[in-house]
Amino acid sequence: MALNDVLNEVKEAVLSFDSEKTVEAVKKALKAGLNPIDIIEKGITPGLQIVGKKFEEGELFLMHLVAAGEAAKKAIDQVIQPELLKSGSERKTLGKVVIGTVAGDIHDIGKNIVAALLFAAGFEVYDLGKDVPTSEFVKKAKEVNADVVALSALLSTTLPVQKEVIDALKAAGIREKVKVIVGGAPATKEWAEKIGADGYAATATEAVTVVKKLLNFD
Numbered sequence: 439m440a441l442n443d444v445l446n447e448v449k450e451a452v453l454s455f456d457s458e459k460t461v462e463a464v465k466k467a468l469k470a471g472l473n474p475i476d477i478i479e480k481g482i483t484p485g486l487q488i489v490g491k492k493f494e495e496g497e498l499f500l501m502h503l504v505a506a507g508e509a510a511k512k513a514i515d516q517v518i519q520p521e522l523l524k525s526g527s528e529r530k531t532l533g534k535v536v537i538g539t540v541a542g543d544i545h546d547i548g549k550n551i552v553a554a555l556l557f558a559a560g561f562e563v564y565d566l567g568k569d570v571p572t573s574e575f576v577k578k579a580k581e582v583n584a585d586v587v588a589l590s591a592l593l594s595t596t597l598p599v600q601k602e603v604i605d606a607l608k609a610a611g612i613r614e615k616v617k618v619i620v621g622g623a624p625a626t627k628e629w630a631e632k633i634g635a636d637g638y639a640a641t642a643t644e645a646v647t648v649v650k651k652l653l654n655f656d
Contacts, residue, residue, distance in 0.1 A: 441471075447467070449484050451485070452485025452489070452506055452510055453489065457513075461512055461516055464477055475558050478555060483642065486507065486547055486551070490547070507546065514550065518554065519557060522558055532653065533585035533653050534583065535561045535588055537552065538568070538588075538589070539567070540570060540590065540599035543599075545590075546590070548590060548621070549568070549588075552588065552590070555643065564584070566578060572603050575603045575606070576603070585653055586617045586619060587618050588618075589635075592624070601633040601634075617652040619645065620637075620638055
């Protein structure tokens, strides 16, 4: 079976909204010798992008979006991350990233992919999940001595919370020590500049590039 066919199988598994099927497809892809990052970028992500587009166009509903996201997360958590951890002994950490979807927002598909790719790129990732209170970002950043705080918002109504977190980091006296990157469908480069964030990324792959650049690893 050609590697492209294996990747296509991963994509189709995500599109079937079936967690078990997605886990099995990812296991098969690893057995076929595919790189875990390629499986995420060329199999899982395209599947999620199709689901997202169909949701925007009204062809699919929120339950489909959630189911596809859960299938992808399960495959990444259960199969891909353990695979990446196998090389953990020689794994040098590039830095510590605290990531989460801001308070009031329960979308986490994009955030989950960003977290997985940052982990794969060699960062220590502390994923706080979704609907994360501002105080939690500050608390965790202090606790782990984070290099980066990554804030996701998928609803335009929760965008201002990204600014709230930046203000809270300032109030806690740690803003100078930590880089802040923002993302999510309604976020823009202009928005990031307006609220005083250090970086903005439109895609998960770009997020890794931006974080590396902010920490002078580019």
